[in-house]
Amino acid sequence: MDNSLPAPLWRRRNFQLLIGGRLVSQVGDQLQFLALPLLVVALTGSATQAGVLLGLQTVLYLGFGLVAGALADRWDRRTTMIWCEVGRAALTASIPVAAACGALGMPQLYAVAVLTGALSTLFGAANSAVLPNIVTNDELPRALGTIGVLSNTLRIAGASVAGVAYAVGRTFPFAVNAASFLVSAVALRGIRANFHQERADLQQERAATGVSPRALVAEIGQGLGWLWRTPMIRTLALIDAADSLRYGAGYLLIIVLAQRLDANPAQVGLVFTGAAVGALLGSVLAPVLTRRYRLGRLSIAMLWVEALAFPFYAVAPVWWLLLVVAFAESVVSPIYNVALDSYRLAVTPDALRGRVTSAIDTLTTGGAAIGTMAGGALIALLGAPALTYVLAGWLVLLALTATLSRTVRRAGATT
Structure with a gap:
C-alpha cells in the first residue's frame, strides 16, 4: 500500500x-x-x-x-x-x-x-x-x-x-x-x-x-489590471456577465410563462425545483467532465445547450414541460462553473485572488441585476413569448462569439 x-x-x-x-x-x-x-x-x-x-x-x-x-x-x-x-x-x-x-x-x-x-x-x-x-x-x-x-x-x-x-x-x-x-x-x-x-x-x-482610500484604489487597480492582461479569464468573465443578463431576466419570465399555462403557485415552485435538481446533477458530473474536457470546449458547449434549449420555454404547451426545459438547461451551468472556477483559482496569484474574484462577481452580479430590473418592463413591452425568443437570440450570439473566439477555444489548453 x-x-x-x-x-x-x-x-x-x-x-x-x-x-x-x-x-x-x-x-x-x-x-x-x-x-x-x-x-x-x-x-x-x-x-x-x-x-x-x-x-x-x-x-x-x-x-x-x-x-x-x-x-x-x-x-x-x-x-x-x-x-x-x-x-x-x-x-x-x-x-x-x-x-x-x-x-x-x-x-x-x-x-x-x-x-x-x-x-x-x-x-x-x-x-x-x-x-x-x-x-x-x-x-x-x-x-x-x-x-x-x-x-x-x-x-x-x-x-x-x-x-x-x-x-x-x-x-x-x-x-x-x-x-x-x-x-x-x-x-x-x-x-x-x-x-x-x-x-x-x-x-x-x-x-x-x-x-487609505488611495492605497485601496491602487490595489483594486492591480487586480483589475491583472484581469485585463489575462485574455482567457477576461474574455470568459465578459461572456459570463453577458449570460447573467439573460439569467436575471429569465427568473420572472419563467414565472409569467408558467402562469400563462395556468400553473398554480405549487406548480411554479416545482418548475424551479426541476432546475435545482438539474443543477444537482450537473454538480455530480462536473468533476469527471472537467478532467476529460478543456474549459474552452465546455464553455462553448454550455452556451450552445442554453441557446438551443431556451426557446422551448415559449412553445411548451403544459407547465410540466417547463420543468423539463428548466432541468435540462440547468444541468450545464454547474459543469461550466466548476471548470471555469477551477481554472481561474489555479492561475490567479494568491495575493490577487480576492480582488480578481470580486471584480468578476461584480460583473456577473451587475449583469443579473440589470436583467432582473429590465425583465418586467420587457415582458410588458414585448410579451413573454417574444422576450423568450429575444433572449434565445442573445444566447445564440454569445455562443457564436465563444465559438469564433480563438481565446475561448484555447482556454484550459495550458495553465
Whole structure:
C-alpha cells in the first residue's frame, strides 16, 4: 500500500470544516431569505418595502465588492472571515431580541440588511480565495463539485424547511441563522491551514500600513489590471456577465410563462425545483467532465445547450414541460462553473485572488441585476413569448462569439 497517497477530500479535517461551516451558514441564509420579506410584509403590509430591502443586498455588492476584494487580500483572511461571521450573528440575533422586547421596526431591519450585506460581501471575497490553500489545484474540480452537490441538495430542500421554520415563529429563522454564523466561525477557527500563500511577515507588514482610500484604489487597480492582461479569464468573465443578463431576466419570465399555462403557485415552485435538481446533477458530473474536457470546449458547449434549449420555454404547451426545459438547461451551468472556477483559482496569484474574484462577481452580479430590473418592463413591452425568443437570440450570439473566439477555444489548453 502507498501510504503517501492523500486521503479523500471528504476525510480531510480542513476540508470538512471549510464546507461544513459554509453549508450550515447556507441553511440559515435560506431560512432568512424567505422569512425576511414575510416579516416586512407582516410589519408594514408593503411588498414594495420587502423588495427594496432584498434589493439592498445587490446594491451593496455592486458598490462594495471591489473594495471588499482588496481588503480580503490585505487583511488576514481567517481573522476577517471569523469576525464577519461573529458580526453577522450579532446583527441577525438583534431581530428576534428586538421582537421579543416589542421594539422591532423597519429602521432596524434596514440597518441590519445594510451592515450584514457589507459583512457578507467581505466574507465572500475572503472565502473565494481560500479553497486553493486547502486543496491542491488538481483537486479543485472535485472540491468545487462536492460543494455544488451539497449546496444544491440544500437548495432543493430549503424552501420547505424555511416554511416550517417560519411557521414556528416569525423571528425563529433569524435566531437559527444567527446560530449558524457562530457555527461557521467555530469551524473556521478549527481549520489548521494557512489562508494565505505569502509569507506571514509580508502579510503583517501590509496589514500594518493602514488602509487609505488611495492605497485601496491602487490595489483594486492591480487586480483589475491583472484581469485585463489575462485574455482567457477576461474574455470568459465578459461572456459570463453577458449570460447573467439573460439569467436575471429569465427568473420572472419563467414565472409569467408558467402562469400563462395556468400553473398554480405549487406548480411554479416545482418548475424551479426541476432546475435545482438539474443543477444537482450537473454538480455530480462536473468533476469527471472537467478532467476529460478543456474549459474552452465546455464553455462553448454550455452556451450552445442554453441557446438551443431556451426557446422551448415559449412553445411548451403544459407547465410540466417547463420543468423539463428548466432541468435540462440547468444541468450545464454547474459543469461550466466548476471548470471555469477551477481554472481561474489555479492561475490567479494568491495575493490577487480576492480582488480578481470580486471584480468578476461584480460583473456577473451587475449583469443579473440589470436583467432582473429590465425583465418586467420587457415582458410588458414585448410579451413573454417574444422576450423568450429575444433572449434565445442573445444566447445564440454569445455562443457564436465563444465559438469564433480563438481565446475561448484555447482556454484550459495550458495553465
